[in-house]
Amino acid sequence: PERVFSGIQPTGNLHLGNYLGALKKFVALQEAGRECLFCVVNLHAMTMPVAPADLLDQTRQIAAAFLACGIDPKKSAVFAQSSVSAHAELAWIFNCVARMGWVERMTQFKDKAGKDAERASVGLFTYPILMAADILAYKATHVPVGDDQKQHLELTRDIAERFNRDYDAPGFFPLPEPLIQGPGARIMSLKDGTKKMSKSDPSELSRINLVDTSEEIAKKIKKAKTDLLGDMPSDVDGLKGRPEVENLVGIYSAVTGESVEAVLRQFGGQGFGAFKPALADATVAHLAPITQRYRDILADPAEIDRTLAAGAERAEAIAAPILSDIRRTVGIWQA
Ligand code: ATP
Ligand code: MG
Numbered sequence: 001p002e003r004v005f006s007g008i009q010p011t012g013n014l015h016l017g018n019y020l021g022a023l024k025k026f027v028a029l030q031e032a033g034r035e036c037l038f039c040v041v042n043l044h045a046m047t048m049p050v051a052p053a054d055l056l057d058q059t060r061q062i063a064a065a066f067l068a069c070g071i072d073p074k075k076s077a078v079f080a081q082s083s084v085s086a087h088a089e090l091a092w093i094f095n096c097v098a099r100m101g102w103v104e105r106m107t108q109f110k111d112k113a114g115k116d117a118e119r120a121s122v123g124l125f126t127y128p129i130l131m132a133a134d135i136l137a138y139k140a141t142h143v144p145v146g147d148d149q150k151q152h153l154e155l156t157r158d159i160a161e162r163f164n165r166d167y168d169a170p171g172f173f174p175l176p177e178p179l180i181q182g183p184g185a186r187i188m189s190l191k192d193g194t195k196k197m198s199k200s201d202p203s204e205l206s207r208i209n210l211v212d213t214s215e216e217i218a219k220k221i222k223k224a225k226t227d228l229l230g231d232m233p234s235d236v237d238g239l240k241g242r243p244e245v246e247n248l249v250g251i252y253s254a255v256t257g258e259s260v261e262a263v264l265r266q267f268g269g270q271g272f273g274a275f276k277p278a279l280a281d282a283t284v285a286h287l288a289p290i291t292q293r294y295r296d297i298l299a300d301p302a303e304i305d306r307t308l309a310a311g312a313e314r315a316e317a318i319a320a321p322i323l324s325d326i327r328r329t330v331g332i333w334q335a
Contacts, residue, residue, distance in 0.1 A: 004034050005140030005176075007041035007081065007131075009199070010058035011048065014065045015207040016283070017197035019290075020184025020254045021146030027070040029144060029179075036076035037138055037315055038066055040308075043081045043088065044130060047123040048112065048200065060304045065210060067307070068294035077318075079311030081134065086319040090133035091126070093330060097163050098129055102155055108148070112200075132156040136173050137319045144179040147186040148196050153178040167329050183254040190224040193243025208283065211291060218280040224248060226272050234268025236260060252279050255286040 006026060008018060030036050040062040045055055059080055066078050081087050103109075106128050113120035123130075131152050135143055136159070143153055153176065160173035189195040189206040197207045208217055225244045232249075233239055239246040239260075249267075252275075253260045267275045297304065327334045 002034060002142060003138055003140045004029050004036040004142045004144065004179075005039070005135050005138050006037075006144050007039040007044070007134055008062050008066075009041050009045045010055060010062045011045045011050070012058065012199040013207075013209040013211055014062065015187075015197050015199060015209050016251065016287075017146065017184075017187035017207070018199070019069065019210060019287075020187055020251075022144060023065065023069040023071075024184065025144040025179065025182070026066070026076075029142075030071060030076050034142070036071075037140070037318070038071055038076055038078050039081050039134060039315070040066075040079070041081045041131075041134060044127060047121055047127050060301055060308075061298065063304050063308055064294055064297040067297050067304075068210075068290050073307045073311060077311045077314040078307055079315045080308050083308065083312035084137070084315045084319050086137040086316075086323040087130065087133050089323065090137050090326065091130040093326065093332075094129045094132050094136075094159050094163075095126060097166065098132075098155070098159050102158060103128060106151060106155065108152065128152040128155045129159070132159045135176050136160055137322060138315070139174055139322055140176055141174045142179055143176050146196075147180050150178055150180060169329055172325075172329065183250060183260075187251060187254075188243060188247040190220055190247075192225065193245075193247050208287075210287060210294060212287075214280075214284040214288070217284050217287070218277070221248075221276050221280040221283065224276070230271070232264065232267045232270050232272070232275055234264055236264065238264070238268075248275070248279055252282060255282050 006022060008014070008022060026036065026038055040059050042055060042059045045058070063078060067073065071078055103125065109120070109125055109127065110117070112124060132155060135156055145153065157175045160175050164170055164172050187197045189197050189201060190208070191203055191206045201207060205220055205223055208220055212220070227242055227244055229242065232245065233242070239249065249260055249263050252258070252263050324334065
């Protein structure tokens, strides 16, 4: 049977990239009637230093954002990773299935650890193993993520395949398919068209947060980096070598639903002085209702906790028999 799983780390404010690349697609899958699990991956958030009180607050914030974007806890399981212990246990088992060389190739570790990899947490290194566990603990078949997670998904498939082979259990784990298509799969930083927009980017001006006011959004778009080539190009070819412009046009297309070609036909030949305010208006219009719902939901943290607790029960009920089968398969004693 098909099953959708995806997670978001409680590492700070959600941004437009998270929304367009992930959350918006989650809602579409839910509305298409798929069985969905959406997880606040709080154990992942510990791979970088975080104050305990912040981790807790941010966990509720991501849950609130799921709901604000249209995830319906009656249809989809919304829960925290830490509430289903299968994630951590399976991550250990997969630590023993994955090979060092596979994990050493992961570019996210290199990006996040920076120059001083010796000082990074071991958890940051094994992050993609825990992610494989998140997905396979439910035998999920489809994983909607942004383009940056493609490599981790490939590792997940490698782990599933290796497990199936090493334990002589053909087809035990499905090989999960990434769902990465469409506009918004890769939104770039507003300050650097070669870097993805990230929660953990130190520059606030690099991203549009879901909680930003319309004034903040307009200001960030106004200050967004463009280039010295001047006007907007009028066709897709003209975007070549202009990553910042390509990104802004991509955002316009994603929030309005118009094709990139149509956006360029409309704005080609005009200056950024004309395009940027239009982009700001379109972005604000798209985000405003979500931001409003988000604030309303956050005002009642006890209700968020009830939602997370109910979601945990649903997720646990799916994971428990799978985990038991896994233990039996690998020879881990259980009562
Ligand atoms: P962090 O910087 O802490 O890693 P993040 O912004 O990368 O935060 P994650 O929680 O790691 O957010 O990722 C949540 C989801 O959002 C993933 O599916 C990821 O692929 C997607 N995503 C993250 N950044 C972007 C982006 N710039 N464009 C499109 N999708 C994105
Ligand atoms: Mg990330």
